[in-house]
Amino acid sequence: MLLTIDRVQKTYPGGRPVLRDVSLTLDEGRTLALTGESGSGKSTLLNLAAALDCFDSGEIILNRTPLSHLDDSGRAELRRSQLSLVFQQFNLIPSLTVAQNLSFHARLADAEDADWTAHLTERLGLSDLLDRYPENLSGGQQQRVAIGRAMAARPKLLLADEPTGNLDETASARVLDLMLALVADTGAALLLVTHSQQIAARLDRTVQLCGGRIQ
Numbered sequence: 001m002l003l004t005i006d007r008v009q010k011t012y013p014g015g016r017p018v019l020r021d022v023s024l025t026l027d028e029g030r031t032l033a034l035t036g037e038s039g040s041g042k043s044t045l046l047n048l049a050a051a052l053d054c055f056d057s058g059e060i061i062l063n064r065t066p067l068s069h070l071d072d073s074g075r076a077e078l079r080r081s082q083l084s085l086v087f088q089q090f091n092l093i094p095s096l097t098v099a100q101n102l103s104f105h106a107r108l109a110d111a112e113d114a115d116w117t118a119h120l121t122e123r124l125g126l127s128d129l130l131d132r133y134p135e136n137l138s139g140g141q142q143q144r145v146a147i148g149r150a151m152a153a154r155p156k157l158l159l160a161d162e163p164t165g166n167l168d169e170t171a172s173a174r175v176l177d178l179m180l181a182l183v184a185d186t187g188a189a190l191l192l193v194t195h196s197q198q199i200a201a202r203l204d205r206t207v208q209l210c211g212g213r214i215q
């Protein structure tokens with residue numbers, strides 16, 4: 001099992017519990033959609049799986065590493081070596097070109113592979129855009145760069161939070177197709193937060209959060 005989330009509880013300071021006894025598993029190479037109403041805790045769960053935040057109790061195990069055992073630098077190392085994130089807001093680095101954005105994570109992870117980056121560039125239709133800056137790209141183009149950047153280090157786990165939420169229908173369909181194809185090509189697992197039943201239906205499995213619990 002690549003990712004095991006076991007009876008996780010999370011409460012933000014001063015708030016009510018956001019996640020209550022949440023458990024789920026994700027196998028290598030499989031795709032899972034996480035759905036639920038606004039405020040149900042989807043992004044919170046994704047951030048915990050990404051080792052970006054800490055949970056109160058329970059355990060999350062990523063590729064045999066229990067996250068509760070890690071300190072800040074251990075979590076940062078795990079993020080670098082095992083997983084990548086794609087967000088609704090693209091989050092490209094504005095001062096870097098497309099080419100530099102594409103290689104940014106792989107360089108951090110010490111996993112640069114020129115052939116693979118060239119393949120990704122071609123596959124994502126970015127070959128003519130390599131010298132541009134993010135502000136001169138459409139939303140769909142920016143998200144394709146973000147996906148390329150995420151996949152450049154060949155993560156075991158891709159975490160995506162509403163990755164097509166800011167795109168029109170055509171760009172959204174293209175971005176989703178490319179992301180699923182790359183995940184399948186690399187054997188990565190995908191955990192994707194979405195409001196869309198249509199998108200969820202494209203993945204292997206769907207889990208719904210309701211009031212901080214899995215339905």
Ligand SMILES: Nc1ncnc2c1ncn2[C@@H]1O[C@H](COP(=O)(O)OP(=O)(O)OP(=O)(O)O)[C@@H](O)[C@H]1O
Pocket residue numbers: 012013015018036037038039040041042043044045
């Ligand atoms: N950093 C934070 N501090 C305090 N409360 C937070 C924080 N982040 C999220 N919350 C609260 O936790 C609950 C769950 O938020 P979360 O963003 O996980 O929901 P979501 O299902 O992803 O929602 P949406 O679909 O609107 O993005 C909400 O009530 C939110 O206000």
